[in-house]
Amino acid sequence: MTSGDILAKQVSVFLENKSGRLAEVCQTLGAHDINIRALCIADTSDFGILRLIVDDPDAAVDVLQSEGFSVGSTGVLALRIPDRPGGLGEVLEHLQAEEINVEYMYAFFITIAGDAVVLFKVADSVLDTTLGLLEEAGITVIPGQEVYEL
Amino acid sequence: MIWDPFYECMDPEQRAELQVRRLRETVARLNVNVPWYRDRFAEKGIAPEDIRSLDDLQHLPFTTKDDLRDTYPFGLFAVPPEECVRIHASSGTTGKPVIAGYTPEDISIWAETIARTIACGGGTSHDVLHNAYGYGLFTGGLGLHYGGERMGCLVVPVSGGNTERQLMLMEDLGSSILCCTPSYALTIVDQAEEMGFDLSRIDLKSGLFGAEPWSEGARESIEERLGLSAHDIYGLTEIIGPGVSAECEAKGGLHVFDDHFIPEIIDPDTGQQLPPGERGELVFTCITKRAFPLIRFRTRDISRLDYELCECGRTQPRMERITGRTDDMLIIRGMNVFPSQIEEVLLKIEEVEPHYQLVLTREGRLDNLEVQVEVSPSMFSDEVRKLEAIEEKIRERLSSAIGIRMDVKLVEPKTIERFAGKAKRVVDKREEA
Numbered sequence: 001m002t003s004g005d006i007l008a009k010q011v012s013v014f015l016e017n018k019s020g021r022l023a024e025v026c027q028t029l030g031a032h033d034i035n036i037r038a039l040c041i042a043d044t045s046d047f048g049i050l051r052l053i054v055d056d057p058d059a060a061v062d063v064l065q066s067e068g069f070s071v072g073s074t075g076v077l078a079l080r081i082p083d084r085p086g087g088l089g090e091v092l093e094h095l096q097a098e099e100i101n102v103e104y105m106y107a108f109f110i111t112i113a114g115d116a117v118v119l120f121k122v123a124d125s126v127l128d129t130t131l132g133l134l135e136e137a138g139i140t141v142i143p144g145q146e147v148y149e150l
Numbered sequence: 151m152i153w154d155p156f157y158e159c160m161d162p163e164q165r166a167e168l169q170v171r172r173l174r175e176t177v178a179r180l181n182v183n184v185p186w187y188r189d190r191f192a193e194k195g196i197a198p199e200d201i202r203s204l205d206d207l208q209h210l211p212f213t214t215k216d217d218l219r220d221t222y223p224f225g226l227f228a229v230p231p232e233e234c235v236r237i238h239a240s241s242g243t244t245g246k247p248v249i250a251g252y253t254p255e256d257i258s259i260w261a262e263t264i265a266r267t268i269a270c271g272g273g274t275s276h277d278v279l280h281n282a283y284g285y286g287l288f289t290g291g292l293g294l295h296y297g298g299e300r301m302g303c304l305v306v307p308v309s310g311g312n313t314e315r316q317l318m319l320m321e322d323l324g325s326s327i328l329c330c331t332p333s334y335a336l337t338i339v340d341q342a343e344e345m346g347f348d349l350s351r352i353d354l355k356s357g358l359f360g361a362e363p364w365s366e367g368a369r370e371s372i373e374e375r376l377g378l379s380a381h382d383i384y385g386l387t388e389i390i391g392p393g394v395s396a397e398c399e400a401k402g403g404l405h406v407f408d409d410h411f412i413p414e415i416i417d418p419d420t421g422q423q424l425p426p427g428e429r430g431e432l433v434f435t436c437i438t439k440r441a442f443p444l445i446r447f448r449t450r451d452i453s454r455l456d457y458e459l460c461e462c463g464r465t466q467p468r469m470e471r472i473t474g475r476t477d478d479m480l481i482i483r484g485m486n487v488f489p490s491q492i493e494e495v496l497l498k499i500e501e502v503e504p505h506y507q508l509v510l511t512r513e514g515r516l517d518n519l520e521v522q523v524e525v526s527p528s529m530f531s532d533e534v535r536k537l538e539a540i541e542e543k544i545r546e547r548l549s550s551a552i553g554i555r556m557d558v559k560l561v562e563p564k565t566i567e568r569f570a571g572k573a574k575r576v577v578d579k580r581e582e583a
Contacts, residue, residue, distance in 0.1 A: 014562060016565070043534075047561075068562070070527065074532065
């Protein structure tokens with residue numbers, strides 16, 4: 001498996017901070033039978049970036065683009081993390097030890113066998129190092145294809 | 151008081167003779183010294199000796215803002231640049247500004263017309279002139295400064311900004327005349343109120359307000375709140391700077407100092423002169439300047455001329471306050487800005503697509519310009535800081551090219567209104583103050 005396959009494709013959408021825009025994105029996806037599995041919004045006073053994990057990222061990019069949104073897709077890592085106090089901290093400690101910067105992260109709504117699923121974004125330049133570290137630490141990375149089906 | 155009764159109160163017929171003589175001399179000098187004008191005069195088949203009356207003015211070619219761009223920087227100078235002692239600049243329609251040169255004689259003419267301006271506003275040599283126009287390439291600061299000194303005022307060259315210090319100086323130095331843009335005058339009032347500064351502590355008697363259009367409503371508000379007599383003053387860098395015309399105590403229009411600058415009103419579409427009293431584009435011809443005397447410069451300002459004699463005793467015609475523009479030039483905090491300048495800067499930034507809109511608002515008393523730029527696929531990133539960095543880059547490039555601070559906002563694609571495929575570039579939400 002290449003590092004490209006292990007990454008989950010996250011769909012990002014540029015949103016102005018005005019009412020109704022988030023609803024339009026969600027309605028557009030709903031109308032095309034695309035299900036949202038996880039999301040987060042990064043915002044400034046002027047604009048926001050909506051980040052989505054959906055069951056069919058390629059279709060989501062197409063339909064949102066055709067609706068006139070500015071859309072991009074970015075590879076993120078979906079990690080299985082024990083759902084207990086300190087679970088996330090331990091994972092971050094491994095990354096911190098190698099000075100790997102997590103650009104942003106957010107969590108899935110669901111758990112897998114008691115584990116939380118947390119999405120991490122790291123710079124492409126440190127992706128392979130990160131994967132190596134995670135493997136050493138015994139932290140499971142859920143391949144993209146499986147993420148969409150969660 | 152009238153600063154120079156000899157010229158300002160001259161019999162109109164006598165002045166017309168003076169104007170014709172000065173015009174003929176200027177055309178003769180340009181014919182020798184400025185190849186660009188020599189060619190234009192030849193095209194029109196007009197020679198200096200053909201100018202026998204003011205009616206002959208209309209046979210002379212126009213000079214436009216585009217001509218100034220094409221001849222940048224010194225192409226229309228009528229003296230070698232080394233004979234000049236100063237330049238000032240104003241916005242061009244694209245990247246390069248308009249450069250105006252001044253010989254010592256020009257600086258002296260300017261000081262005279264500003265002294266007349268100050269006298270129109272009731273000023274005398276006993277006044278303390280608080281000059282809050284910006285100093286620098288902009289003509290406002292140094293123009294009022296030299297005129298104030300010519301009159302013998304005590305000039306306070308405070309320039310713009312730092313309103314708290316302005317209030318302190320006005321109080322401590324006993325400033326009696328305030329010079330600034332009308333919107334800055336209102337800002338001073340607002341800020342004084344916010345600070346709890348009692349405006350009766352300053353003792354201004356009059357204000358010389360210009361560099362941007364303003365309304366009667368703004369005048370009333372300024373006069374009432376600052377307790378002074380507010381006078382409209384007018385000018386433009388291409389002609390000399392402020393000191394082209396000024397409002398006397400009668401406040402029935404601005405006296406044009408037409409022994410130096412002959413005004414005309416033309417139909418902006420046909421270029422034909424319009425009869426007195428009709429509204430149209432204001433055109434000026436410089437007849438005394440040495441370095442940069444423009445012939446029939448089209449100001450793009452809309453006004454009309456009144457040749458009836460004024461009760462103040464001055465015989466010089468009065469122009470109505472500027473009521474609009476024939477082009478899309480914006481005046482933001484007293485500075486001239488052309489949308490084409492902004493577009494030029496935006497298109498040089500690789501990530502930016504040519505979908506943008508300029509939104510003008512008034513925050514408190516000050517104009518605010520927001521440049522909205524649609525997010526293009528090449529600009530989009532899922533990282534906030536990368537988008538913010540692009541915003542910052544656009545903001546910096548614009549500010550350094552145009553010289554005023556403006557806000558930049560990224561907006562979603564296709565959200566800028568398009569009319570028949572063409573985007574509407576300017577949305578002016580500023581209301582009358």
